[in-house]
Amino acid sequence: MAGAGFWDDQERARDVVQRVKALKAWVEPFDRLEGRVRSAQELGDLLTAEPDEEMARELDQEASAIEGDLRAYELRSLLQGADDWRDAQIEIAAGAGGTEAMDWAQMLLRMYTRWAERHGFGIEVLDMSDGEEAGIKGAVLEIKGQYAYGFLRPETGVHRLVRISPFDSNARRHTSFASVFVYPVVNEEINIEIRDEDIKMDVFRASGAGGQHVNKTSSAVRLTHLPSGVVVSSQQERSQFKNKATAMKQLKNKLYQLELEKQAAAKAKLDATKSDVSFGSQIRSYVFQPYTMVNDHRTELKIPDVQRIMDGDIDEFIEAYLKQYGAGAMEAR
The missing domain is CATH 1.20.5 (Single alpha-helices involved in coiled-coils or other helix-helix interfaces)
Structure with missing residues (x-):
């Protein structure tokens, strides 16, 4: 140096x-x-x-x-993946379940935020879309700290919530879902080519709950990468230029992850555990009623203190997954 x-x-x-x-x-x-x-x-x-x-x-x-x-x-020592040392980008999206699912997505957002705070990691909200009544439709976070991606990559998958919904006047038990994807944050030196002609940019007015802090100009940005179909958006900043830069960063991270998955496709076909973390798989259930239990379906680790888990204490689940599947499980998915 x-x-x-x-x-x-x-x-x-x-x-x-x-x-x-x-x-x-x-x-x-x-x-x-x-x-x-x-x-x-x-x-x-x-x-x-x-x-x-x-x-x-x-x-x-x-x-x-x-x-x-x-x-x-x-x-x-289990964090030996090529990108484990990098910062992490977490994308949370509400799934089936309407308002209940949007509230669940927000609960997961808080859980990962609290986890990052416990580890002294930096947190930046890159994008967030509020739900109509409560919760969020989705959010993108960047967690900044050494090995943030390595620790968080086992969280990729579908998370299931079972509870008596506070939004149901009949107090019935509901099951809701939210997906979590974790990407490594890549630097400019990694060769991910994004040509201007391959990007479609749309601008729109930012939205927020209750009409608060809403821009009157079209400063929010949505980028569509035409060759891959990947869509990203950012509306956190009041400047269209800053929102575009943030969206481009998200796009680069996603395309990098797609390239990794493409290179590992042949190996993934032969990997018996590849389905464990594929999109649509249910990796963990969080039961609030009639009993309390968080159950990781990959490792079969069960923890009854659901409130502790929702407060960000998820290290036992991360440790159990890494010990069982090791560093290569996510790279060969």
Whole structure:
């Protein structure tokens, strides 16, 4: 990095720096763990020769802390996918169930936001479409942090909600669905060609719940990539120029993911687990009534504390999936 001309290409330089940081994020925690284990062993040898109750309690506490940190390090060792180190783009869309499904999509939006906050990751809303009565029709988030994509990629699939709907005056139990797709956020140096003639741009007025903060001009942007049929939109900014830039970023991420899937198509046909994360598969159920249970249908992990899960504590599900399927499961889908 100290070489002449390294910073001439800013995008490539930033990518190299990010990769170096990612490597340091492996090496430095390992060195710290190794040093703590060595110190604990030395303290254990000292206590064998000269017993001390207070020091023994401190050693027990340190041993428990090392065990927890080692578990976290082992989990990260499963993040070996080519793009696992990248930031993540999450796309949430309400499915069958009307207003109830739109409310469910908003609940998932909050769950992933809280998860990101717990991990100290940055969060940016790239696009959001409000529901007519409640909730959201869909949203696109960018989660910024090392290995955000690696941790979140197991969340791709259909999420099912079972509860007594607050929108049903007869208090009947409803089943609703929302889809979640997770993409790696790619940089400009990745060769994804988007020609101007392949893009159809539509502009429209941004909409919001209750008519609040709605632009009076057509600043919202919808882009259609004609060769692939991929459609993206952005209406968060008041500037049409900024909305177009945000939509282009979304489009580039989606096309990159499509290219990865195209390259892995042959392998995916031979992969027995490829259907686990395909579009339309139900990966997890969240039951609020008549009992409480969150059940991951891929790993069969069941957690009864549904409120804790909805507050963003989904690491157990992520860990169980990564341990069972490893780093390659999503890349070969």
